[in-house]
Amino acid sequence: MKKRLIAVLLVLMMLSTTLLSSCDKTTPPEDIVIPVYTLYGITGDTTTPEAILQVELALNRILITNFDVAVKLMLFTEDEYDDALAQAFQDVEDYKVQKAAEISASKAAAASNKKAGLTISDGSEIESGYTADNIIDTLESGQEIVLPEPRVDIFLVCGKDDYYQFAEDKMFTDKGIADKLNSEAKALLKYIHPYFIAGNASEISAARVDKYIYGVPNNGPIGEYEYFVFDKELLNKYKFDAPSLKTLYDVELFLEVIKENEPDIIPITGTTTPNNVSFLFQDGFPVAVDENGYTFGTYLSEDMKSYFEMINRFRQKGYLPNGELSKDDRFAVTIIKGNLGDIETLAEETGREYEYVIYKNPVGTAENMLENVFCFGKDCVSDDLSGALKIVRLINTDISARNIFQYGILNQNYEFDDNGQVVLLDSEKYDYKMNKAQTGNQFLCYTLAGEDSKIWDNAKTQNLDATISPFISLVYKRLEVEVKAPETSDESIDVVSTDAESTDTSETSGFEAPTEESEAEVILEPDYKTLYTNITNKYYDDLINGTGNFEEIWANILKELEEAGDGYEIALRTSFEPQIKSSVSSYPTEDSPYDYMIDPDSETSETSSVEASQ
Numbered sequence: 001m002k003k004r005l006i007a008v009l010l011v012l013m014m015l016s017t018t019l020l021s022s023c024d025k026t027t028p029p030e031d032i033v034i035p036v037y038t039l040y041g042i043t044g045d046t047t048t049p050e051a052i053l054q055v056e057l058a059l060n061r062i063l064i065t066n067f068d069v070a071v072k073l074m075l076f077t078e079d080e081y082d083d084a085l086a087q088a089f090q091d092v093e094d095y096k097v098q099k100a101a102e103i104s105a106s107k108a109a110a111a112s113n114k115k116a117g118l119t120i121s122d123g124s125e126i127e128s129g130y131t132a133d134n135i136i137d138t139l140e141s142g143q144e145i146v147l148p149e150p151r152v153d154i155f156l157v158c159g160k161d162d163y164y165q166f167a168e169d170k171m172f173t174d175k176g177i178a179d180k181l182n183s184e185a186k187a188l189l190k191y192i193h194p195y196f197i198a199g200n201a202s203e204i205s206a207a208r209v210d211k212y213i214y215g216v217p218n219n220g221p222i223g224e225y226e227y228f229v230f231d232k233e234l235l236n237k238y239k240f241d242a243p244s245l246k247t248l249y250d251v252e253l254f255l256e257v258i259k260e261n262e263p264d265i266i267p268i269t270g271t272t273t274p275n276n277v278s279f280l281f282q283d284g285f286p287v288a289v290d291e292n293g294y295t296f297g298t299y300l301s302e303d304m305k306s307y308f309e310m311i312n313r314f315r316q317k318g319y320l321p322n323g324e325l326s327k328d329d330r331f332a333v334t335i336i337k338g339n340l341g342d343i344e345t346l347a348e349e350t351g352r353e354y355e356y357v358i359y360k361n362p363v364g365t366a367e368n369m370l371e372n373v374f375c376f377g378k379d380c381v382s383d384d385l386s387g388a389l390k391i392v393r394l395i396n397t398d399i400s401a402r403n404i405f406q407y408g409i410l411n412q413n414y415e416f417d418d419n420g421q422v423v424l425l426d427s428e429k430y431d432y433k434m435n436k437a438q439t440g441n442q443f444l445c446y447t448l449a450g451e452d453s454k455i456w457d458n459a460k461t462q463n464l465d466a467t468i469s470p471f472i473s474l475v476y477k478r479l480e481v482e483v484k485a486p487e488t489s490d491e492s493i494d495v496v497s498t499d500a501e502s503t504d505t506s507e508t509s510g511f512e513a514p515t516e517e518s519e520a521e522v523i524l525e526p527d528y529k530t531l532y533t534n535i536t537n538k539y540y541d542d543l544i545n546g547t548g549n550f551e552e553i554w555a556n557i558l559k560e561l562e563e564a565g566d567g568y569e570i571a572l573r574t575s576f577e578p579q580i581k582s583s584v585s586s587y588p589t590e591d592s593p594y595d596y597m598i599d600p601d602s603e604t605s606e607t608s609s610v611e612a613s614q
Contacts, residue, residue, distance in 0.1 A: 033129040036070045036145055037380075037388045040085055040155035043075040044433030050142065051408060051432035057139035058404045059394075064132045067390040071154075072145045081156075089171065091150035092379060099149075152377035153388045156438060157215060160366040163373055164475060167209045173376040173385055176212035185389045191397050191441055192219040195364040195468050204584060206369035208473050215375030216392050220442035221459040222369060222466040223362030226272065227336045229343055232353040234258065234265070234332050242355040247275065248310060251333060255319045258332040266331040267319040271311050271544055275360045277304070278470050280576070284540035286532045286561055286568065287576045289470045293588045295577040297568060299557050300596060308543045308550065315546030335359070339462065341452065362466040369472075372438045395440030402444040408432035421449040474583040478524040479575055525575055526565030535560050569596040 043052070052073050060070045076084045130138070130145065138145055157163050166172055181189060181199050189199050196217040198205035207213045228251065230242050238257050245251050248271065255267040273283050276291035279298065288298045298304050314320050321329070327349070336342050336356075347354055374392050376385055394401045407414045407422055413432045414422050424430055436445045443456045452458070539557050542548040561568040577597055581587045592598055 031131055032068070034064055034068060034070050034132050034135060035384070035387050036072050036130060036135070036147060037153040037384070037391060038072050038074050038088075038147070038151045039374075039391060040074045040076075040081075040088065040152065042078050042081050042156060042158075042435065042438050044430065044435075045077050046430045046433050047075065047077075048431040051413065053139055053142060053144065054409050054412070055404060055432060056145075057136070058409060059401055060135055060139065062398070062401050062404075063391065063394065064135065067387075067394070069387045069390050070130070070135050070145070071391050072147065085152070085155055088150065088152050088155075089377070092152055092377075095150050151379070153380045153384065154374055154376060154392060157373045157375050158371065158438075160370040163215070163366075163370045163375075164209060166375065167212070167214055171378055172214040173378055173380050176214045177216075177376065177385065177389065178213045180385065180389055181213065184386055185393055187397050188216060188393055191443075192216070193222065193364075193463050193466075195222060195463075195466065195472075196369050204468060204473055204586075206364065206366050206472055207373065209475065215373040216396065217369055218372045218374070218437060218440055218442060219396065220437060221339075221362075222364045222463045224337050225339055225358055225362055225462070225465075226275075226360035227338075227343060227356045228359050229334050229336050229346065229354050229356045230254075231265075231330070231332050232355050234262070235355060242357055246357055246359070248272070248307075248314075252310070252314075254332065255314070256317070259317065259319060262332070264330070266321050266325070266329055268314065268333040268335075269321060269325060269331050270335050271314065271320070271546065272335050272359065273544070274304075274307055278363075280471055280474075280580070281476075281529065281533065282536060284536050284543060286536065286557075287572065287580075289580065293470060293584075293586065294592050294594065295572065295580050295597065296592075296594045297572050297596065299554070299561060300568070300572075300594075305554060308554070311544065311546040312550040313546070320546060339458065341458075362462055363469050364466050364472065365469045366472055374440075392440075396444075397441070399444045402440050403446050406434050406436055406439045406445055416446075417449050419449070419453065420446075421451065421453065422446045423449045470580065470584055474580060476529055476579060478527055479579075480522050481525050482523040484521040484523065526571075528565055528571050528575055531564040532561070532571075535564065573597055 052075055056071065056073045059073075063069050063071060074084075074088070129148070135145060157166060177185065178200065181197070186199065188197070194203075195205060196219060197207045197213060205213070207215055207217055228242075228245060230240075230245065234240075235242055235254075238254070238261070240254050240257075245254060251268070258265055258267045273279070278289045279285045280287040280289070284298065286298050287295065288304075289295055325331075330350075330352075334346075336346070343354060343356055376388055380388050395405050396402070407424070409432075412425070414424050417423050424433075436442050443460065445456075447453055447455055535557060538560075539553055542553055543550075558568070565571055573596065577592070
């Protein structure tokens, strides 16, 4: 028995020795190399390099402790940013070329030396990086982190046009970040409204381009309300009830009463579009979607014609002002785009009481939700993408890091007043100044002294009321109509190459000749976006303001639309509707109620009704 116990003890001692020996060989945490990722963003004109380093230090204390990654802030003024980012991408490409040449030369030298019986380094050793202590000590001493090679990991993209262009130019990480959003970065989905970014790339969201998600939009208020605002005294005087005045058609009788009885009061200050119609590209565009989701022709709709006739009638009857309003002008109705604070401001400025109805809820569009997006460079892949996402996740989910990035260092760049709101220090200089819309999740920002303390609560309510544009994921392209074999003659023909397309941002019109490398010639449909935009810009101001000869304007619009390209109805049926239909996940499954969208052989159509606000 004793022998057995002794044997067991000996085995345990051996295991203990092995375990201790193993522990001794473990790399101490302070010696672990911490990957450093670049973040390109925009800062104010007064921000100093020293202040940026202090913010970088504070952020890295959080990042290293919690995520084993670090960030190098590359902040430029708005005027400098685009050129600086372009140069950074170019530096990366130049470095790749240089590195490839060095490796090629090194391998050639190694092969040559091998023949001579020599052994030397091939130059491929990995350079050691920064440890946690290296990073903190470097920044504490006021020195910058110096990276061994140029990088563009995270960068701010400002606006829909740039976002789509970067995607088209393949400057984003390949295949996007959707997979990460459903795994290590899924916390982002809890903090950011799904209209901005969805966990599934097949779901509609602003960040989706051709079923890929390339960046994380900065969460904030979506769109704006549109209100009908009424003079309360006049409502009461003439026995009108504001909640019953929901459309311009409803308001018309009230305007008539005001015009007849109050000669010194302007009945209504302006007009607006129907609240159940969404126009493609811009207000008044010849292609629109009704409240049921069907595509239709704006100027083929009798209800749209009646709507604009009503506005023209307002002008003819004198309901609308003829010039600019003065601060002393009194009105019965005005239309305000914004939020309740704007109505409160109006009441303060005029000294009058107002009642309002919500005419349009906020609408999430690519324009208002892609104003500022943190994206990931094309070389930021695999583990690097996971690491970079930790940084973006932090400024979107962690209130402490979010406000460090926004305001800087507490008691150095800012302090709190008695109401718990931020007061920026050194008001003459502001050595660290950032735009809250460009630094992450706005709802995590402390409010500034003097701001409405409920601004973010109100904005969250606004986002709950918001709807999403039916065109949110549409990237409009000119479609191919014919593919021809290469011509052998010298005759020139109007064609374009297969990679030519017109997106939301294109101003291309006409055709271009193929390059010598073209194997086939692809003829595209007319550039309907440009053609129709020009027609809209020519006539829409008269329509929405009720000026000019209405019947003549309407007839001219229809004539020019029919003469543009292959015809208005054909463009609707063969180009616009298919693209709109393919860009949304919930397009109506029933046949279109509009005749010209159904019968491809019809040369004329009995226009079906789009139920504009009546």
